[in-house]
Amino acid sequence: xxxxxxxxxxxxxxxxxxxxxxxxxxxxxxxxxxxxxxxxxxxxxxxxxxxxxxxxxxxxxxxxxxxxxxxxxxxxxxxxxxxxxxxxxxxxxxxxxxxxx
Numbered sequence: 559x560x561x562x563x564x565x566x567x568x569x570x571x572x573x574x575x576x577x578x579x580x581x582x583x584x585x586x587x588x589x590x591x592x593x594x595x596x597x598x599x600x601x602x603x604x605x606x607x608x609x610x611x612x613x614x615x616x617x618x619x620x621x622x623x624x625x626x627x628x629x630x631x632x633x634x635x636x637x638x639x640x641x642x643x644x645x646x647x648x649x650x651x652x653x654x655x656x657x658x659x
Contacts, residue, residue, distance in 0.1 A: 562594040573597060577607050580630045588623055588632055603657060608635075610650070620646060622653050 564570055567586045574582035577599060592611035599607050609623040622636040636653040640646035 564589045564592055564594060570594070577625075578627075579607075579625065584630065584632055585623075585625065588621075588634070592621060600657075606657070608654065608657075617641075620650075622650065624657070 562569060562573070564586065567583060570582060570586055570589060573579065573594065574585065577597065579585055589609065589611055592613045594609060595612050596610040597607060598610075605627045607625040607627070609621075609625070611621040611623065613619045613621070617639050619637065619639045621634060623632060624635050625632050635656075636649055638646070638649050640649065
């Protein structure tokens, strides 16, 4: 379920159904205009789901979202336009490490 370009609420229905997300419209507001590259539901942190998003442009912008099950809370953990691939990997690793390590 990768590389879903989100332009309308219907575009994220497969994600909403697969991950049992209570408020799909709230999620839509955060992912509209982005492509969902990956969705991760960590085994150790069952109440959270992470989304890696990409917005195309002169320089692509990436966004890491975190969704809390039960609360229905969605937040942006990181939003960045990396100058190099290495910078993007480091930002992603450091962002996710805050939750896993």
